[in-house]
Amino acid sequence: MNEKTDGTASGTDGATRGLVEMLDALGEHERREPDAGFEQRIARETRPGVVGRVTPTRGNRWSPGWVALPVAAALLLGVFGLWMQRSASAPPGGGSLRLVWDENDVDDLLFIDGLWDQSPITADMDETETANENTADEQTADELLFDVLEGGST
Amino acid sequence: MRPIAADEHPGSVSEHDRLGALVTDAASGDEAAWESIVSMYARRIYAMAKSRLRDAESAEEITQSVFATLAVHLREGGYEERGRFESWLFRITMNRVRDEGRQRQRRSAETVPIEACEVVADGTGAGDDGRLAALRAAVGGLDGPDREVIELRHHGQLSFAQIADLLGEPIGTVLARHHRALKKIRRVIEDEESLQ
Numbered sequence: 648m649n650e651k652t653d654g655t656a657s658g659t660d661g662a663t664r665g666l667v668e669m670l671d672a673l674g675e676h677e678r679r680e681p682d683a684g685f686e687q688r689i690a691r692e693t694r695p696g697v698v699g700r701v702t703p704t705r706g707n708r709w710s711p712g713w714v715a716l717p718v719a720a721a722l723l724l725g726v727f728g729l730w731m732q733r734s735a736s737a738p739p740g741g742g743s744l745r746l747v748w749d750e751n752d753v754d755d756l757l758f759i760d761g762l763w764d765q766s767p768i769t770a771d772m773d774e775t776e777t778a779n780e781n782t783a784d785e786q787t788a789d790e791l792l793f794d795v796l797e798g799g800s801t
Numbered sequence: 802m803r804p805i806a807a808d809e810h811p812g813s814v815s816e817h818d819r820l821g822a823l824v825t826d827a828a829s830g831d832e833a834a835w836e837s838i839v840s841m842y843a844r845r846i847y848a849m850a851k852s853r854l855r856d857a858e859s860a861e862e863i864t865q866s867v868f869a870t871l872a873v874h875l876r877e878g879g880y881e882e883r884g885r886f887e888s889w890l891f892r893i894t895m896n897r898v899r900d901e902g903r904q905r906q907r908r909s910a911e912t913v914p915i916e917a918c919e920v921v922a923d924g925t926g927a928g929d930d931g932r933l934a935a936l937r938a939a940v941g942g943l944d945g946p947d948r949e950v951i952e953l954r955h956h957g958q959l960s961f962a963q964i965a966d967l968l969g970e971p972i973g974t975v976l977a978r979h980h981r982a983l984k985k986i987r988r989v990i991e992d993e994e995s996l997q
Contacts (some may be wrong), residue, residue: 653864653908656835662987663980663983665984665986666986666987666990667955668877669932669938670940670951670954670955670986671954671955672933672958673933673936673937673940673955674848674852674955674956674958676933677847677848677852677956678844678845678847678848678852678956679844680847680851680857681843681844681847681857681861684849685843685844686840686843686844687836688837689843689864689865689868690835690836690839690840690843690868690870691830692865693830693839693865693868693869693871693872694832694835694836694872695827695830695872695875695876726844727884767964778822795887
């Protein structure tokens with residue numbers, strides 16, 4: 648042992664001291680177990696000058712490229728998502744009028760509601776009447792308003 | 802730089818300085834210095850790993866792994882000599898042994914409880930072998946902290962001051978733990994002897 652006090656405080660009985668000696672003997676037994684070439688083997692395979700490592704570390708496997716790739720992918724996805732969103736919200740090409748109004752815009756709503764009353768198509772409509780299959784009942788509200796606004800009926 | 806012999810332990814200040822110089826030389830590629838360091842600590846590390854893992858092959862692998870880690874740190878300048886080389890080296894050893902032990906538990910493959918694989922002294926074995934086996938079994942039955950103190954002290958040959966520094970505990974705590982571990986070991990051995 649490398650110090651005088653071996654953990655057996657003053658007054659410790661001989662049995663404990665004997666146990667300490669047995670434990671030291673056990674340690675010595677384990678230390679003597681490897682063969683004679685053990686140290687040389689370990690030294691040769693692990694010396695600092697050796698390029699190869701027995702236990703590879705993961706720290707050096709990271710490089711800027713590994714970080715740039717997912718970042719670039721995330722950016723592309725973001726741009727693509729924005730483009731998709733804008734494409735979906737853009738009004739379609741000519742041919743049909745798509746009505747979009749702000750639900751808080753009360754004036755517009757009242758105007759449109761008034762058009763319904765003014766329209767010659769709808770003015771004569773009676774809720775009790777049975778609509779012809781080919782009359783304005785078949786049209787959607789959007790189509791009716793389109794006819795009115797585009798001068799289909801004045 | 803005179804290599805320090807395998808049985809020489811850096812207890813004095815001058816020996817600490819020599820060890821520090823040895824480590825510095827090894828870091829700069831001095832093969833003789835490296836071999837000296839390995840010869841000083843390899844068997845101590847092996848004995849600690851063997852005590853825990855009960856497997857010579859694994860103990861040698863652990864030893865090689867510890868020195869490989871040390872070599873990497875020295876080569877890359879990751880170690881700063883502050884006179885605590887041994888504590889640092891055995892901390893690496895303890896961590897490797899714990900990691901291996903945990904992996905074995907997860908695999909629950911080859912690690913057989915010491916109580917099952919060791920032949921406890923039953924009076925039929927050779928005297929020394931039987932007593933050593935009983936002692937191994939008793940040490941194996943200790944809980945983690947107590948066992949570590951026993952192994953660091955008797956297998957790793959560290960001083961109590963070094964053990965306290967390594968574990969980050971007061972030296973009084975380490976001494977008390979060692980004493981408690983001795984009492985437990987003695988109780989186990991006496992119980993075994995009384996059964997015979």
